[in-house]
């Protein structure tokens with residue numbers, strides 16, 4: 547989304563990274579706030595100058611080219627998800643973080659889905675059935691109802707001349723409502739869930755200080771205590787919901803998931819099911835607000851399912867919510883011509899893969915006519931590929947449809963440079979999106 551702006555900056559002043567003259571890749575980092583918020587020129591510099599680049603400040607190897615990303619993700623034995631994730635988690639404060647969770651949050655529950663085979667295979671097989679394309683199709687009417695209610699709410703607010711925050715008032719409540727319904731969480735507090743989600747995501751974001759870590763740990767304690775109550779309830783009183791399914795499921799070896807495993811999986815679903823999709827829907831609104839021609843065309847073609855599907859795929863390519871996740875080498879190896887020692891901490895830049903000009907022609911262009919539109923890596927590749935991809939696609943598609951059917955003249959209420967992004971290397975998320983619009987007649 548920023549790529550066109552970044553390209554302009556590059557043309558004016560020459561530097562591929564910041565737009566300023568005379569800088570070097572080694573002098574900057576993905577965690578520099580300016581780069582983190584507007585990263586595309588940095589990604590391009592990585593891909594052309596040093597595709598597997600050691601980011602000194604971050605202490606990680608950045609993997610930026612599409613083909614290296616795919617090769618890495620297809621080799622989970624050499625590039626361990628478990629070790630990469632653990633080394634990333636609460637980075638710099640892990641022991642203190644763990645103590646807080648053990649003291650106040652019912653325990654420290656390692657993320658069982660962020661593991662390697664065979665542990666991963668055992669859990670993943672159980673989860674794979676949860677959001678098949680077929681099952682997600684049956685959820686469409688319910689999801690549409692949730693979305694229409696929210697669109698009507700923001701339309702009424704805008705009709706009073708008020709500015710609407712597309713993230714806080716639409717994208718976040720939407721995705722929280724959908725995942726809570728799936729899990730069977732009836733009485734939830736959306737504001738709390740949003741706070742809890744940000745606190746968990748911050749643990750892989752690498753941009754929190756100690757004070758923030760302590761506050762985030764307290765939020766995660768609250769989240770865990772909430773989940774523990776729900777799991778205990780389903781142990782005693784099973785219902786037709788996903789928490790009950792996890793509590794009572796049989797694994798392929800005939801066993802059951804342990805209590806800590808269930809808590810960690812519910813936590814993963816609450817967070818993964820909401821943060822990433824909310825980011826995608828924030829990005830959808832951003833594109834509609836900043837590219838009125840795309841909004842017009844989408845409205846014209848709204849009953850063409852193929853068109854809307856392609857729109858969603860191109861949105862996920864050009865603005866992938868997940869920017870970078872960690873892996874770690876289990877042996878000496880080589881990637882993209884770079885020799886790597888055992889224990890090298892890698893950050894897979896899915897967002898740079900989607901922006902790779904050797905894979906996607908004119909990557910900064912929102913182009914529904916690409917021959918390879920679905921080949922983006924926004925959901926990952928290989929054994930850890932996103933479990934919720936079909937659900938996320940459905941949510942974005944229904945949101946796109948119901949928004950353009952009901953709302954017109956969607957515009958940013960502030961200058962594009964004033965849009966704030968969350969400080970994290972894990973996602974590229976708009977924090978607030980002030981919008982104005984009218985109701986379509």
Ligand code: HEM
Pocket residue numbers: 619627659660670677725814815818819820822823826866867868871896923924925926927929930931932933934935937938939
């Ligand atoms: C647009 C929305 C979403 C995006 C962009 C996204 C992206 C991703 C990515 C990039 C991965 C990691 C792949 C890897 O390790 O290489 C992932 C994994 C995962 N996602 Fe999503 N996701 C989204 C929505 C969801 C939803 C709605 C759910 C749940 C309902 C979900 C649940 C998960 C889980 C549990 C994993 C871990 C899978 C594993 O390690 O085996 N995601 N997602």
